[in-house]
């Protein structure tokens with residue numbers, strides 16, 4: 359699991375080392391790791407370190423010092439290293455170390471025109487961004503801002519430029535703790551972050567600017583809970599409940615699905631198909647006969663009925679997808695939410711939510727639905743506000759409803775009422791299509807049903823019991839995103855084909871977790 363800690367948490371964790379006079383040792387470990395990543399990238403790109411041109415951008419703080427010491431190490435390996443000093447002050451010792459190793463430092467005055475130096479950087483093999491780290495107060499400004507703008511103009515945007523940009527600790531210009539980019543940012547191809555990821559590397563535009571994330575363990579220990587977490591493959595693999603020889607169809611998990619209506623029958627087909635592909639014992643479908651007939655065409659194993667929730671024994675429920683203008687589906691949604699079982703509440707069923715529920719109720723709104731949900735509780739928010747600060751509003755919604763909230767988007771944000779926050783960025787943009795959310799809710803519903811009676815699930819996931827449903831939702835987002843990536847490899851994603859990609863994704867995940875022979 360990637361666990362991000364705020365800038366102040368990192369400083370607190372670092373304090374005992376500084377008090378013990380080990381600040382320089384930490385810095386050298388950071389520089390060593392940063393240089394190692396640069397060497398690896400140069401090797402991968404077929405360029406090699408010896409003779410490579412490297413430009414170190416250095417600000418006034420320790421972030422600049424890390425970058426300069428990394429530059430020293432690269433110079434000792436035969437790289438031609440130029441440091442561009444973008445502040446009045448610089449960590450002099452690290453600059454001298456670079457110069458002793460054969461590198462050159464160039465100080466940029468506040469009124470200098472940076473174009474020539476920016477062009478030199480654009481032509482380099484690697485640019486190391488040591489302008490701002492966790493001490494950043496606001497975005498890039500002054501000469502650093504002008505330099506980054508001139509560099510971007512000369513080099514072109516990421517993906518087209520020839521110089522690889524490696525961010526030291528974090529890309530300069532992102533909000534350390536919220537990932538917000540209000541001005542200019544130096545988007546990186548890779549980020550080498552020290553001690554722990556910072557929240558801004560997992561959230562919003564900051565995550566997009568970070569490129570490939572490398573986390574360097576400095577042996578820090580944290581007393582606080584992480585601000586944001588992202589599940590990795592192994593976390594999802596550990597969570598998935600594998601069938602044993604003692605299992606039967608009821609013990610593997612039964613998901614009740616009240617989805618679809620005369621107007622939107624397809625949502626039921628998609629949700630049921632995705633749930634079955636995720637691997638459970640049974641799906642009980644509740645809804646109009648005509649919709650059930652369609653569900654059966656695609657998923658003959660689903661057990662269908664037109665009855666109420668009380669007559670359909672299940673371990674979890676999924677309610678809402680496509681269930682519009684249908685009083686019986688509305689009643690089933692309300693009953694499922696009141697059943698005490700884990701329940702995924704999507705789309706139309708969000709209107710059936712009582713004032714307060716528990717974390718076992720997993721809401722899956724998009725930004726528009728979340729805006730409505732908050733407004734219904736007296737909290738007026740524009741959809742655009744939610745889109746620009748998804749973590750903040752998902753947490754707010756979890757707090758006021760008591761539910762687990764999965765906010766859909768390119769990055770999926772999951773908030774637990776305890777304040778725990780998960781972000782998953784596993785999706786393909788090709789997944790932005792009608793019906794995609796129905797498949798996501800089917801996956802989350804199936805995971806919930808298979809884990810509902812599993813007392814060890816939270817331990818396996820490494821979270822507190824109260825946060826289990828948030829992990830389940832985040833795991834669903836990872837599986838859904840991966841299935842989308844698989845599907846997109848064949849061309850534009852057709853959502854009704856997505857269930858066929860879910861099985862192989864789960865097979866891959868479980869393979870990864872299998873002990874080595």
Ligand SMILES: NC(=O)C1=CN([C@@H]2O[C@H](COP(=O)(O)OP(=O)(O)OC[C@H]3O[C@@H](n4cnc5c(N)ncnc54)[C@H](O)[C@@H]3O)[C@@H](O)[C@H]2O)[C@@H](O)CC1
Nearest residue numbers: 372384385388419420421490491492493494495496497527
């Ligand atoms: N905390 C840790 O455990 C470790 C931290 N290390 C490094 O130290 C960094 C933090 O160092 P610092 O605290 O010196 O912070 P920074 O290196 O981020 O720089 C802070 C300084 O930059 C200036 N500044 C702040 N905002 C600015 C802005 N918007 N525009 C221009 N200048 C601005 C201020 O003068 C401030 O003193 C980390 O990011 C990391 O790279 C590493 O050396 C290893 C260990």
Ligand SMILES: [K+]
Nearest residue numbers: 487490526528
């Ligand atoms: K930086």
